[in-house]
Amino acid sequence: MFAIKNLLPANDHLLLKLIHHDRHLLQQQRRMKTSQYASCPQLEEEQKDPPTLEEQGIHQLTIKYDSYQGLLRRRVSSVGESDVTTSDETSASGGTEEESDGQDRLQVTERERLQVETFFKGLKTQVFVCGSLANLYLGSTSNDVQWELSHTGIPVVILDTGETRSRRRRRIQLLLAERGTCFTLWQDTIDNLSSYRVAGEAFHTLHMSVDHSRLAGLSFDCPGSAADLWTHLERLMADPHNISLSVPGRRKPKRGPKPASLPNKSQISQPCCFQHITSVEAGDKDRYISLRSLVSVVRESTVDKQASPL
Secondary structure (H helix, E strand, O other): OHHHHHHOOHHHHHHHHHHHHHHHHHHHHHHHHHHHHHHOHHHHHHOOOOOOHHHHHHHHHHHHHHHHHHHHHHHHHHHOHHHHHHHHHHHHHHHHHHHHHHHHHHEOOHHHHHHHHHHHOOOOEEEEEOOEOEEEEEEEOOOOOOOEEEEEEEEEEEEEOOOOOOOOOOEEEEEEEOOOOOOEEEEEEEOOOOOOEEOOOOEEEEEOOOOOOEEEEEEEOOHHHHHHHHHHHHHHHOOHHHHOOOOOOOOOOOOOOOOOOOOOHHHOOOOOOOOOOOOOOHHHHHOOHHHHHHHHHHHHHHHHHHHOOO
């Protein structure tokens, strides 16, 4: 290089110095830019090569479909996507509430149990009210039992101790009370031939006392309440006096002292602490099957009395 510089004229030497100086300045500027972009990566990315045609096409398609999906989402939300979600949640919660309400309807509340117990409770009696509703089916003891639905109500077990003038016989009664009115829809006496047994988890059967060739079945809505009823009945049937069985060596009770005379009716006061828990009106005829049958009988008897000659 030194030999070449010596061979060049003076003007060429100046030109060569200018070229070297410009190159040196360009290198310094590049170094400065590199250090500047290293501190700020975003500016360094801007100095990249321009995208190719394929990259530009992909970018345009992405922007196009992203904007279309955003527009679609905006349209759905404007129609009421949140409302739809809310309605779905409401319907789902409503379904669970309806299911829970349906389960609550199958169970008998404490107030209803108190109502039924007060309706059937009397002197020297024990009343057990089942905690759920039950369907009553009637059939026969034939090989192919055809069950027919008869009534739906609240099963009640009544033990008469037989220590009153109106109920001298000791017995166990199983009856079906109507929900709301507490009227008796069906009843039967459990004796030593009833063969009351648990046929299923929530299905009990027994032979009817009037005709032992006839069967009655109770299908409970709550297996737990059915088990409680069976436990209570099993305890009562364990006593032979309750199912009309004679006990060997039983002696007649000795006569005790003469009971004191009862007070006159004039000495009896009006009911104290009275609480009205059952109310039935003529407008409830469409709600209760017992009222439909009783009201029709009353009307027919009234018409017959009016038509009969004096």
